[in-house]
Amino acid sequence: MKWSIEKKTGMGLAVAGMILLVVAGMLYRNGRSFIEASEWVSHTHEVVAELEATLSAIAEAQTATRGYIITGQEVFVEPYQVAAQGVRTHLDRLKSLTADNPHQQRRLARLESAIAEKLDSLQHNIDLRKQKGFEAAQQHVATGIGTKQMNQVRTIISEMKQEEEDLLKRRTLDFQSSTRKATLTFSCVTLLEFLLLGLVYYLLLRDITARKRAEQLLQESEERHRKLFDNNPHPTWVFDKETLRFLAVNAAAVRKYGYSSDEFLAMTIKDIRPPEDVPLLLEAVSALRDGDEDAGSWRHRRKDGTLIDVENTSYSLNVAGRDARAVVVIDVTQKKRDEAEKRKFMDSLAASNQELELRNREVERATRLKSKFLASMSHELRTPLNAIVGFSDLLADGIPGELNDKQKRFVNHIKQGSAHLLQLINDILDLSKIEAGQLELRCEDFQVKDALPEVLSTIRPLAMTKNIQVQHKLKADLPVHADRVRFKQVLYNLLSNAVKFTPKDGRIDIDCVEKGSEVCISVTDT
Numbered sequence: 001m002k003w004s005i006e007k008k009t010g011m012g013l014a015v016a017g018m019i020l021l022v023v024a025g026m027l028y029r030n031g032r033s034f035i036e037a038s039e040w041v042s043h044t045h046e047v048v049a050e051l052e053a054t055l056s057a058i059a060e061a062q063t064a065t066r067g068y069i070i071t072g073q074e075v076f077v078e079p080y081q082v083a084a085q086g087v088r089t090h091l092d093r094l095k096s097l098t099a100d101n102p103h104q105q106r107r108l109a110r111l112e113s114a115i116a117e118k119l120d121s122l123q124h125n126i127d128l129r130k131q132k133g134f135e136a137a138q139q140h141v142a143t144g145i146g147t148k149q150m151n152q153v154r155t156i157i158s159e160m161k162q163e164e165e166d167l168l169k170r171r172t173l174d175f176q177s178s179t180r181k182a183t184l185t186f187s188c189v190t191l192l193e194f195l196l197l198g199l200v201y202y203l204l205l206r207d208i209t210a211r212k213r214a215e216q217l218l219q220e221s222e223e224r225h226r227k228l229f230d231n232n233p234h235p236t237w238v239f240d241k242e243t244l245r246f247l248a249v250n251a252a253a254v255r256k257y258g259y260s261s262d263e264f265l266a267m268t269i270k271d272i273r274p275p276e277d278v279p280l281l282l283e284a285v286s287a288l289r290d291g292d293e294d295a296g297s298w299r300h301r302r303k304d305g306t307l308i309d310v311e312n313t314s315y316s317l318n319v320a321g322r323d324a325r326a327v328v329v330i331d332v333t334q335k336k337r338d339e340a341e342k343r344k345f346m347d348s349l350a351a352s353n354q355e356l357e358l359r360n361r362e363v364e365r366a367t368r369l370k371s372k373f374l375a376s377m378s379h380e381l382r383t384p385l386n387a388i389v390g391f392s393d394l395l396a397d398g399i400p401g402e403l404n405d406k407q408k409r410f411v412n413h414i415k416q417g418s419a420h421l422l423q424l425i426n427d428i429l430d431l432s433k434i435e436a437g438q439l440e441l442r443c444e445d446f447q448v449k450d451a452l453p454e455v456l457s458t459i460r461p462l463a464m465t466k467n468i469q470v471q472h473k474l475k476a477d478l479p480v481h482a483d484r485v486r487f488k489q490v491l492y493n494l495l496s497n498a499v500k501f502t503p504k505d506g507r508i509d510i511d512c513v514e515k516g517s518e519v520c521i522s523v524t525d526t
Contacts (some may be wrong), residue, residue, distance in 0.1 A: 034057040044168040054090040065122040069137045112155040118149040235329040244268040258303030445479040459495045471509035
């Protein structure tokens with residue numbers, strides 16, 4: 001459990017108060033002991049002083065008596081009487097002072113008896129001097145009775161003084177002990193008080209430092225949140241949940257909506273909504289609960305009256321003890337426009353795709369018709385061509401009759417032309433097969449030098465018409481693995497294009513070389 005600084009201060013003061021009460025009790029007790037010890041010491045000194053005063057008074061009475069005996073003058077009688085009266089007063093005082101000490105009371109009784117005898121002896125000496133003269137008094141003094149009595153008084157007083165000195169020693173020790181206890185108690189109390197004050201000061205200083213640090217962190221946190229609030233690129237505000245009044249707005253909201261900060265703070269959130277949306281707004285606000293985060297899409301109205309589509313997110317907040325909501329707004333007007341344009345484009349694209357699909361179907365249909373036409377036409381063309389090829393073969397073989405060289409050359413050209421035309425027809429069929437995906441390749445191993453003359457025999461008549469020289473260099477002995485017919489077809493296409501685009505008196509070179517395991521054939525024209 002973490003206590004507040006007020007509770008810690010109160011607890012520290014309560015502990016300090018309890019310690020002060022305990023210390024006060026100890027000081028009172030030690031003080032009483034100190035005072036009692038001091039009083040007993042004073043009492044002992046007072047008893048000793050009374051004993052000495054008593055002895056001094058007896059000595060004065062004895063001195064006054066001797067003066068009277070020697071001189072006979074009445075002036076010495078009065079000091080005797082004063083001293084005798086003083087002795088009685090001191091004895092009464094001693095009785096009062098030693099009332100609590102039975103031993104001293106017994107000695108005091110003996111002392112009173114001895115003093116009484118001494119005073120009676122002194123009075124007897126005075127009476128003898130008055131009545132019988134100096135010699136009678138001198139003889140009585142010479143007996144030594146007075147000296148014995150005085151010695152007895154001194155002895156008793158000495159015993160009583162010794163008793164009091166013993167008491168004084170004990171009481172002095174008690175007084176010193178009480179003094180030490182009082183001093184020690186006071187020192188301990190003072191030290192304890194300083195320690196307690198130091199502890200309280202340390203706790204208060206630590207709590208104050210922690211509070212200052214917490215306040216500093218809180219201030220820094222508030223400053224960070226304030227900067228985040230103010231520098232948020234999206235419009236942000238805080239409104240009172242009860243009154244719906246704006247409590248704070250950032251610069252982005254001022255820029256977006258066109259109102260100044262003062263104008264915002266004088267408005268409610270209803271003022272930036274279209275009138276038809278206000279009932280729904282009030283219903284949504286009343287449904288909000290503390291701690292809930294809410295998100296939704298709304299329409300907002302700016303100062304110039306234009307409406308914008310927004311998406312906002314709000315969360316609960318406590319401002320000066322009042323329920324509030326913090327709102328972050330994102331303008332999605334352009335986003336919705338883009339989405340509408342995107343939907344329009346997608347609809348247009350779908351229509352275009354549908355139209356393209358229809359056209360593709362028409363193209364496929366036309367392709368099928370073309371393939372059918374080509375197949376039919378190639379068949380129709382082959383029939384007369386086969387007759388030309390057959391009869392030219394008969395002429396070349398000399399079955400109708402022997403031909404001269406010129407006739408043979410002409411018949412050979414007919415054969416080559418008809419073979420070329422037959423090849424073209426086959427190419428058309430191959431094209432239709434390629435489009436239909438039905439072309440088959442028949443690969444075999446052959447030499448380029450065996451296939452090339454077959455192509456040249458067809459190309460040379462075409463080249464001769466333009467006086468084009470056709471030269472070839474065959475430096476490759478590796479066989480080629482390919483479809484021989486298709487190989488000759490590709491080579492014929494290359495050479496026919498070269499003849500077609502080469503000007504008169506030009507030149508066409510055919511090179512065939514080996515490159516590793518491959519055979520490279522190139523056709524070059526001028």
